Amino acid sequence: MKRIISVIFAVALIASFTACKPLPEGSFKEENTSSAYGADSNGETASPELEEFLNSFDSTDPAQFEQQFEQMLEEEVEIPEMEFGNELIDDSDSSKVEVDLNDEGRPDHSDLDLNFTDIFNNDEYTIDVVLMTKTAEEEVRVPVVAMRNGKQAYFEVVAPVQGKGSMRVNMLITEDGKLYFILPAMKAYMPMPGEAMNDVFNSEFVTEDTSASGTYIESREVVIDGKTYTCDIYQDGDTITKNYYNNEELKRIENISGENGENIVIMEINEISKKSDKSKFKLPKYFDLSTVMKSSSFNIDSMY
Numbered sequence: 001m002k003r004i005i006s007v008i009f010a011v012a013l014i015a016s017f018t019a020c021k022p023l024p025e026g027s028f029k030e031e032n033t034s035s036a037y038g039a040d041s042n043g044e045t046a047s048p049e050l051e052e053f054l055n056s057f058d059s060t061d062p063a064q065f066e067q068q069f070e071q072m073l074e075e076e077v078e079i080p081e082m083e084f085g086n087e088l089i090d091d092s093d094s095s096k097v098e099v100d101l102n103d104e105g106r107p108d109h110s111d112l113d114l115n116f117t118d119i120f121n122n123d124e125y126t127i128d129v130v131l132m133t134k135t136a137e138e139e140v141r142v143p144v145v146a147m148r149n150g151k152q153a154y155f156e157v158v159a160p161v162q163g164k165g166s167m168r169v170n171m172l173i174t175e176d177g178k179l180y181f182i183l184p185a186m187k188a189y190m191p192m193p194g195e196a197m198n199d200v201f202n203s204e205f206v207t208e209d210t211s212a213s214g215t216y217i218e219s220r221e222v223v224i225d226g227k228t229y230t231c232d233i234y235q236d237g238d239t240i241t242k243n244y245y246n247n248e249e250l251k252r253i254e255n256i257s258g259e260n261g262e263n264i265v266i267m268e269i270n271e272i273s274k275k276s277d278k279s280k281f282k283l284p285k286y287f288d289l290s291t292v293m294k295s296s297s298f299n300i301d302s303m304y
Contacts, residue, residue: 044287047187079160080130080143082268084224084252089244091231094220099230105215107232112249117271124149128271134264147276151175154280172283182281189288214241 102108132141145156153173170182182189214236234241239257255265
């Protein structure tokens with residue numbers, strides 16, 4: 001479970017980083033007009049919106065880039081609702097309960113109607129979650145959908161752009177291991193080096209680290225809005241993890257860390273199933289941005 005959550009968290013961070021990070025002046029310089037972009041290897045051409053966006057890098061006026069970037073954002077940020085709220089669940093009135101333990105001395109949830117480990121040992125699944133990170137400075141909630149179909153994987157994130165809107169960012173790993181970063185608002189995609197994601201959906205991913213990290217402490221019975229949940233509590237140094245189950249499935253994971261518990265990550269699960277939407281695993285007929293990179297003096301090192 002630790003590794004599964006880490007992958008979802010990493011994808012959300014990548015998408016948020018890409019949507020929020022401004023590109024410094026001079027990171028892209030195209031001497032020709034947008035007509036020079038031509039068609040990619042599949043015959044697709046850049047949309048007018050994408051051409052204007054790319055051309056804005058050639059301007060000495062930062063406002064032009066900013067204006068073109070904002071046109072690709074959705075006007076409003078839809079902050080996803082969390083079923084149990086965006087605060088840590090108050091378990092002060094909870095009571096300790098004895099639960100069945102497996103051979104490793106951890107709670108055994110093999111009898112759940114929707115067993116988390118069983119689903120992730122499957123070759124096909126969908127997980128739809130809301131991931132919230134909260135620090136003393138800010139709170140960010142990001143909806144994430146992750147799917148697997150054999151060796152293929154698909155991630156869909158709506159990343160907030162501070163004070164401006166939100167951007168939809170998708171990632172696709174194809175059966176042959178290629179990784180694509182997809183920007184629907186630009187009608188474009190970028191092939192990416194796949195080394196960093198090669199082991200995301202290999203056999204180790206679905207057979208190892210399927211339990212929570214840390215030492216199991218205890219389980220407690222918590223009543224939330226009239227419904228009873230079991231909360232398994234783990235501790236690893238100054239990090240506490242709480243997994244909330246009902247009699248059907250895992251519903252929520254709270255991770256609290258920091259000297260004073262100021263760093264909070266909450267993952268609330270909307271859906272987990274052994275099915276996936278096969279249409280998501282097809283690369284859309286968008287413009288291949290690598291066509292532009294190969295024909296320009298794009299300097300990716302200057303972006304960081």
